[in-house]
Amino acid sequence: MVSDNEDVISLGVGEPDYITPWHIREACIHSLEQGETSYTSNYGLVELRDEISRTYTQKQGLYYDPTSEILVTSGVSEALDLAVRAITDPGDEIIIVEPSYVAYAPAIIFAGGYPVSVQTCREDKFKLTSENLKKAITPKTKAILLNYPNNPTGAVMDKKELEPIADIVEEHDIMVISDEVYERMTYDTQHTCFASLDGMRERTIVLNGFSKAYSMTGFRMAYALAPAPVLSAMMRIHQYSMLCAPITAQVGAIEALKNGEEEVEKMVNEYNRRRRLIVKGFNNIGLDCFNPGGAFYAFPSVASTGLTSEQFAERLLEQQQVVTIPGDVFGRAGNGYLRCAYAASREDIKEALERIETFISNI
Amino acid sequence: MDRKTRDILEILENDARSSYEDISALVDMTPEEVQKRIHQLEKAKIIRKYKTVIDWELAGEDYVYAIIELKVTLERKQGYQGIAERLYRFPEVRSVRLLSGEHDIALTVRGKSMKQVAFFVAEKIATLEQVHNTATHFVLKTYKEDGLIMEEPEHVKRLPVSP
Numbered sequence: 001m002v003s004d005n006e007d008v009i010s011l012g013v014g015e016p017d018y019i020t021p022w023h024i025r026e027a028c029i030h031s032l033e034q035g036e037t038s039y040t041s042n043y044g045l046v047e048l049r050d051e052i053s054r055t056y057t058q059k060q061g062l063y064y065d066p067t068s069e070i071l072v073t074s075g076v077s078e079a080l081d082l083a084v085r086a087i088t089d090p091g092d093e094i095i096i097v098e099p100s101y102v103a104y105a106p107a108i109i110f111a112g113g114y115p116v117s118v119q120t121c122r123e124d125k126f127k128l129t130s131e132n133l134k135k136a137i138t139p140k141t142k143a144i145l146l147n148y149p150n151n152p153t154g155a156v157m158d159k160k161e162l163e164p165i166a167d168i169v170e171e172h173d174i175m176v177i178s179d180e181v182y183e184r185m186t187y188d189t190q191h192t193c194f195a196s197l198d199g200m201r202e203r204t205i206v207l208n209g210f211s212k213a214y215s216m217t218g219f220r221m222a223y224a225l226a227p228a229p230v231l232s233a234m235m236r237i238h239q240y241s242m243l244c245a246p247i248t249a250q251v252g253a254i255e256a257l258k259n260g261e262e263e264v265e266k267m268v269n270e271y272n273r274r275r276r277l278i279v280k281g282f283n284n285i286g287l288d289c290f291n292p293g294g295a296f297y298a299f300p301s302v303a304s305t306g307l308t309s310e311q312f313a314e315r316l317l318e319q320q321q322v323v324t325i326p327g328d329v330f331g332r333a334g335n336g337y338l339r340c341a342y343a344a345s346r347e348d349i350k351e352a353l354e355r356i357e358t359f360i361s362n363i
Numbered sequence: 364m365d366r367k368t369r370d371i372l373e374i375l376e377n378d379a380r381s382s383y384e385d386i387s388a389l390v391d392m393t394p395e396e397v398q399k400r401i402h403q404l405e406k407a408k409i410i411r412k413y414k415t416v417i418d419w420e421l422a423g424e425d426y427v428y429a430i431i432e433l434k435v436t437l438e439r440k441q442g443y444q445g446i447a448e449r450l451y452r453f454p455e456v457r458s459v460r461l462l463s464g465e466h467d468i469a470l471t472v473r474g475k476s477m478k479q480v481a482f483f484v485a486e487k488i489a490t491l492e493q494v495h496n497t498a499t500h501f502v503l504k505t506y507k508e509d510g511l512i513m514e515e516p517e518h519v520k521r522l523p524v525s526p
Binding site: 011015274281 | 370373374389390391454517519521522523524525
């Protein structure tokens, strides 16, 4: 239905609605013209790892050794898979914070581990609390998988809120996989890299990528930062599966880090405007919407309509041709919510809100 | 300048028709506050004019544009100001810019035909006392104007649903 109908407005896609900035595309074209079509080091191009290292030193005050602590991967999806596989022994428990990105639990299961869900709620602004985390920890707990800014809720946790989590991590001697791919889309506060907290650098695998910030989803460019022994384990899996990320995409990533700042700021400013537009819009039409501090998703509650997330999303699509994602796709904690990506044009957002209002008035 | 003012200016630069209500939702201010801020910006001449970029060729109303480079003589006490004032008052002249390099001033001139533009340059511009050299370049096609690419915009092809 979605692909057949041109009148469909999609708030379903978790992808920037920008084409990759021209200077990045141009760098890739130039690289191809120069005949750069070979494999790279398994770790990724040295120049790219140097740039990543420099960026983290400058922005987070964290130094990662480009030769042994940085691995360039094909998307955060690969980095996540490597991280989970590298640290999980059969039967290990890994805590995920729900609502959570759909691939987390399967990635853990594929690695022979057991995903343990911790629920967050609207009252806690979808943030992980120490109490909830403590309850989920058992002797089998190997790690926590964090994702702030969060897909699908848009929740962020600042330094003060993350510190108690770090204390628990230390106390129970567990690891953290921190997926920070939405890092640049943090609107009201400064992003805190989990590894920058006291004592956490040695326990954290940071995952980050170029898809969201630089609108480079199709390039599949990402990286993992971790202490050398952990990274070396990830590297062993990477070199026998992916081998290395594509060189052209890596060249684009270097250009993005070197000269992409202005474009990122432009895009993030625009997302911020759309965020206000969509949150205000939902609240105005009577769907209580939490104000997301990051990413590009609004997560309104549809409980007041008496419909489940799935019923709401399905009927909305049938009757008004607006695509949204039912919240329960992201775990039990997403029951009664919808994920609406505002990486769509303002015109589309406005039109979608009008259609949702019409839909609600006809329930 | 504060963040919100900058946001308002960027929104208006991109679409001058944005209503106070539209802008208010985007910058988290009330429509009344937006209106007040815009009036202040107009008064301070930070907002100079609301403009529409029109593809006259597509509208079937072809105009001819030419870029005219001039070498001029500097005037005592006035520098380039005097000649610039003489030039910018002609309605045919769309822009006047002082340049570095081989020429001193560049004009953009608009007319209904090449003949009209050529006569305008020959009779009105070249004959000015301070002008002692002109080079006329007719514009054959405009690909980009005021930051706007005039041809078909690039379309982002996205799947309707993705992670």
